[in-house]
Amino acid sequence: MLALKEFAHVITQNKADLAETYAHLLAGAKPQLARVPRINRVAAGRKLLEAVIQTLETGSNDPLRRLLFETEAGPGSSPSILDLTCLERTLTPIITNLEAGKFLWQILAELRADRPDAAFKPLEPETTNVARPEQPPAGKPPSSPKRSDEIDPAILTNHDKQLRTDSFYTVLLATITLAILSSIFLIFIRPVDTTADYLWAIVFMAVPPITGRWAWKIAQTGRQTEGAWLFIGPYLLLITIGFVRAESFNPAWFYLYGYFIMVSSTLIRPEAGFDVWLTCLVLQLAALFFRGQFLSTILMTAAPAGINLLMAIGGVLTTLDWREAVQSTALLHLRVQQRRDELFAAQEELRRVHIKQKALYTQLLTSVEVGQRIAALLDLDNLLNQVVDLIRAKLGFAYAGIFLLEGDHWLVAQAQAGNRPVAEESLPRLSIDDAHLLGLTARQRQDLINQDIRSGQFEAHPYLSANALSEIGLPLIVGDRLYGVLNIQSFGVNAFDGENLPIVRLLANQVSIALHNAELFHDAVLARKEAEQANEIKSHFLASMSHELRTPLNAILNFTGFVADGIFGPVTDQQVDALEKTLDSGAHLLSLINDILDLAKVEAGAMDMFVEEVDMKGLLRSTVATATGLTTNKPIKLLVEIAENLPPLPGDKRRLRQILLNLVSNAVKYTKEGQIKIVAQPDGDAIQICVQDTGIGIPAVEQPYVFESFHRAQNGMNSELGTGLGLPIAKHFVEAHGGHIWLESEVGVGTTFYVRLPLEFVRERYTISSAQRS
Amino acid sequence: MAGEEPFFLYIDDDAFSRDIVKTLLETVMGFSQATYFEDSHNFMEKIKALPRIPTLIFLGIQVRPHDGYQMLAAIKQTPLYQQTRVIAVTAYVMVEDVQKMKAAGFDGLISKPIIHRIFPELLQRILAGEPVWYVS
Numbered sequence: 001m002l003a004l005k006e007f008a009h010v011i012t013q014n015k016a017d018l019a020e021t022y023a024h025l026l027a028g029a030k031p032q033l034a035r036v037p038r039i040n041r042v043a044a045g046r047k048l049l050e051a052v053i054q055t056l057e058t059g060s061n062d063p064l065r066r067l068l069f070e071t072e073a074g075p076g077s078s079p080s081i082l083d084l085t086c087l088e089r090t091l092t093p094i095i096t097n098l099e100a101g102k103f104l105w106q107i108l109a110e111l112r113a114d115r116p117d118a119a120f121k122p123l124e125p126e127t128t129n130v131a132r133p134e135q136p137p138a139g140k141p142p143s144s145p146k147r148s149d150e151i152d153p154a155i156l157t158n159h160d161k162q163l164r165t166d167s168f169y170t171v172l173l174a175t176i177t178l179a180i181l182s183s184i185f186l187i188f189i190r191p192v193d194t195t196a197d198y199l200w201a202i203v204f205m206a207v208p209p210i211t212g213r214w215a216w217k218i219a220q221t222g223r224q225t226e227g228a229w230l231f232i233g234p235y236l237l238l239i240t241i242g243f244v245r246a247e248s249f250n251p252a253w254f255y256l257y258g259y260f261i262m263v264s265s266t267l268i269r270p271e272a273g274f275d276v277w278l279t280c281l282v283l284q285l286a287a288l289f290f291r292g293q294f295l296s297t298i299l300m301t302a303a304p305a306g307i308n309l310l311m312a313i314g315g316v317l318t319t320l321d322w323r324e325a326v327q328s329t330a331l332l333h334l335r336v337q338q339r340r341d342e343l344f345a346a347q348e349e350l351r352r353v354h355i356k357q358k359a360l361y362t363q364l365l366t367s368v369e370v371g372q373r374i375a376a377l378l379d380l381d382n383l384l385n386q387v388v389d390l391i392r393a394k395l396g397f398a399y400a401g402i403f404l405l406e407g408d409h410w411l412v413a414q415a416q417a418g419n420r421p422v423a424e425e426s427l428p429r430l431s432i433d434d435a436h437l438l439g440l441t442a443r444q445r446q447d448l449i450n451q452d453i454r455s456g457q458f459e460a461h462p463y464l465s466a467n468a469l470s471e472i473g474l475p476l477i478v479g480d481r482l483y484g485v486l487n488i489q490s491f492g493v494n495a496f497d498g499e500n501l502p503i504v505r506l507l508a509n510q511v512s513i514a515l516h517n518a519e520l521f522h523d524a525v526l527a528r529k530e531a532e533q534a535n536e537i538k539s540h541f542l543a544s545m546s547h548e549l550r551t552p553l554n555a556i557l558n559f560t561g562f563v564a565d566g567i568f569g570p571v572t573d574q575q576v577d578a579l580e581k582t583l584d585s586g587a588h589l590l591s592l593i594n595d596i597l598d599l600a601k602v603e604a605g606a607m608d609m610f611v612e613e614v615d616m617k618g619l620l621r622s623t624v625a626t627a628t629g630l631t632t633n634k635p636i637k638l639l640v641e642i643a644e645n646l647p648p649l650p651g652d653k654r655r656l657r658q659i660l661l662n663l664v665s666n667a668v669k670y671t672k673e674g675q676i677k678i679v680a681q682p683d684g685d686a687i688q689i690c691v692q693d694t695g696i697g698i699p700a701v702e703q704p705y706v707f708e709s710f711h712r713a714q715n716g717m718n719s720e721l722g723t724g725l726g727l728p729i730a731k732h733f734v735e736a737h738g739g740h741i742w743l744e745s746e747v748g749v750g751t752t753f754y755v756r757l758p759l760e761f762v763r764e765r766y767t768i769s770s771a772q773r774s
Numbered sequence: 775m776a777g778e779e780p781f782f783l784y785i786d787d788d789a790f791s792r793d794i795v796k797t798l799l800e801t802v803m804g805f806s807q808a809t810y811f812e813d814s815h816n817f818m819e820k821i822k823a824l825p826r827i828p829t830l831i832f833l834g835i836q837v838r839p840h841d842g843y844q845m846l847a848a849i850k851q852t853p854l855y856q857q858t859r860v861i862a863v864t865a866y867v868m869v870e871d872v873q874k875m876k877a878a879g880f881d882g883l884i885s886k887p888i889i890h891r892i893f894p895e896l897l898q899r900i901l902a903g904e905p906v907w908y909v910s
Contacts, residue, residue: 539868539870543870543871546866546867546868547836547865547866550885550887551788551865551886554790554791554865555790555794556887557887557888557890558794558797558888559790561891562797562801562890565890565891586887590887597868610869
């Protein structure tokens, strides 16, 4: 109640301005009031203002009720000029204070409930501002009046009457004063001989005030012409009688006639001034005729009659002026009113724009906030709850709910905020086949708005808040995938309009994206888990295979070796030869197993790279040393050129060694005699190594296939030479380092393999481990 | 320990492997002090029951009921065997296995198949205190 009193205080402070505003709004709310003189309107506005202030201060509906009854019962005033509808329309745009507005609305609702009478037409719902959604539907603020110079004839007549009424009293007073003065003048100019003359003078003076009073009353009812004649008539009669009775003629009478013409042209219709002049002249001439001094008097009265004629003409001219004056005053009034209307409309517009901007700002902030939360939260339930809370609290709606699609036909309430119609523990599923807003939204996959729930356009659903008057359903959809429906309800009708729809849609989109992301995330986690499991299975399989193949080889190689070495007793040379061949085959099988496992690991994506700074110079030298052992039985010269400035290379030492060893041993294998040259040098942001031999060469047709598994040169080389996996493995390892390998070869001349390894390790394809290996 | 003949213990349930190692140690290299367990039942009690603390213990990995890792942990936890070096002898030689063995605290690895012509050299290096992780 404190807030109400504070607000009442604020109103009291600005009473003068507000009274005008109220008056203006009253006029806008009720067309009849526009015709009431401004001063009366302002009075009415002030009265209404007082009543509002008292209502706010006392918290009771009595002041407004009294105002209503008073005006309805008020004598003379048009019936129920301040009816309830008019009050509602007047107050709606004024109450900017939410609490006060709400309170006044409550009061008005009480009053309406008290008087369920036909005279009180219910207010037509028009628009609701999204910034004040708690407020009941507000009357439309006075629309800007059409600017026009055409004056409604009714208004003109009104103005005419108004001006006459305003001036009548003044003129009347002046007339009475003049009548009294002229009577005194007559009495003193003419010697008073008889008592009758005195009486005459007294009657002469007494009549005008008496008739004047009647005339005023009649004029007040709007019959100014009749009033004027009532005033002038007896006077005229008295003068004429006096004129007939008088012994001698006094030209001053004529001037009196002139005066009457003037008065009449002001009081009565101005154009009637000429009629009065004619009447007076006829009366005067008739009187003269009776007195028998007709001709001489005509001559004598020529001058005053002429003056009177001029006055009458002046009166007619004045009439024209008068009309002009009336018209221009009316126009002026109209313009002023228009201007006031415009100003008010502009002010109102400004206020609405301000409110709209504020609302828009809030909405944008909300959507940004929702966006941020969507980005920050992976916990979907929590996110949805936060979103509905935000929509309800920040955008000021009655209820917000997110319903997710379960299967193909059911909507399940996932998050709700606001006036929850359904208890948390018993949330019913909604079928999308039903004709309620949610079902239709899901089925039609488009926004649906029920601007007035009372209209019965859609079926009711259990999640409708008791006091909700409008609701919207927005499909939560990404591409073809429908995730559910966002439902927002408002206490006002027509709560979803062009202004808040984009924001609400934006929010629905954001929620959809969040749902989509959550699904993607879930899928990704699942896929990753599956991939990890698959990899684990592959790795496990490879490890088992390695173990299962190596275990029998252990027995084969060692027992054969023991026999061949004579450990278990003497053996013949032939036996040794056979056993050595067995041993060689066993060793070959072992390297085959190793190569196959390496390749299988690469292809299974299970290859781990142990990346470290590898001293390439050292690695190359040790590789060459190993290769030297391979060439001992062949007339091959091994040449090595390692650039002094060869930088260390980030990579997996074991794999790098294997690349080099495979290339060098390959060269040794396919070269019967001649030389093998190993060159390593830095090349830009990479190291380039080439292994050049003078071997048999590779025919051009076979070159594309040398890096394929188990592809080997067909020309006379037997299977002892290698596993056929050396080059594929080298290629895989080179590529794992982000480098590439290629060759140049000529049959009978030799082959050169080139390897280019970048100095920056590409850390994308393989799991990197920093573990050191020895 | 210098001058004293090393004492070897090899625990593996693969009879062929035990034979091979026995031949290599005793016949090829001429060591006489070696004991072989054919499984890991009560291995700790059996180790403690040995006449002297082994210089070197070879452990198979896939041994029952206690695998090589469990045995290693038990041995390393016993203060008496702090100085004893433990070498894995296994056909599980994938990169991850080697990493796992290093992390578990093995002092070295000789993979299966054992290469009989290299084994003596590897053993000498191990006895000299060098860490040897040999994968054939």
